[in-house]
Amino acid sequence: GEDVEQSLFLSVREGDSSVINCTYTDSSSTYLYWYKQEPGAGLQLLTYIFSNMDMKQDQRLTVLLNKKDKHLSLRIADTQTGDSAIYFCAERGNQGGKLIFGQGTELSVKP
Amino acid sequence: NAGVTQTPKFQVLKTGQSMTLQCAQDMNHNSMYWYRQDPGMGLRLIYYSASEGTTDKGEVPNGYNVSRLNKREFSLRLESAAPSQTSVYFCASHLAGVYNEQFFGPGTRLTVL
DSSP states (O other), X not given: OOOEEEOSEEEEETTSOEEEEEEXXXXXXXXEEEEEEOTTSOXXXXXXXXXXXXXXXXXXXXXXXXXXXXXXXXXXXXXXXGGOEEEEEEEEOSSTTOEEEOOOEEEEEEO | OOXXXXXXXXXXXXXXXXXXXXXXXXXXXXXXXXXXXXXXXXXXXXXXXXXXXXXXXXXXOTTEEEEEOSSSBEEEEESSOOGGGOEEEEEEEEOOOSSOOOEEOOOEEEEEO
């Protein structure tokens, strides 16, 4: 079945780059997403990438997609303490609009 | 627009009690979802409703029921709460479109003693 995997924790220093990785199993995924969850809040869409793209850049965010290895990454440049949150990778499944989420990576940014 | 709203924000139940979690969206979205979030397990889909009048099971439906009351509202009912249902519950909605963004509510934190 469909599955999305992420490492659970990442700790970086303020000003460094953060790279959060994700692997997925459904090769028919059309869209892949990164959602951000701040403490005590719901999820908000951070960025997404269409499956025919290799890379998408949006200000400090860079998304890389390797379809051959079914690997997605999110790079945050110049990481700030405000970036501390849980980041979820998700893929659009093959049934309608349902999303399959990874476990979430908790990013801790230390000053 | 309020987006997706959920009530209550917090709830404590005793084993065997029942309750209904409410969700409403004002974005005229067709599809609505209920997820639960548990540490280290991400979000798991409980039930969803692709359109008004339809509901379908997700990954973890046991112990829950849902009602799509109208296009705006999608409720989740626990008939006989169990400690294993202690979790954070999120409602989401989306309008079928190109990139399929789901919009999330702020969550309901439920503890079952």
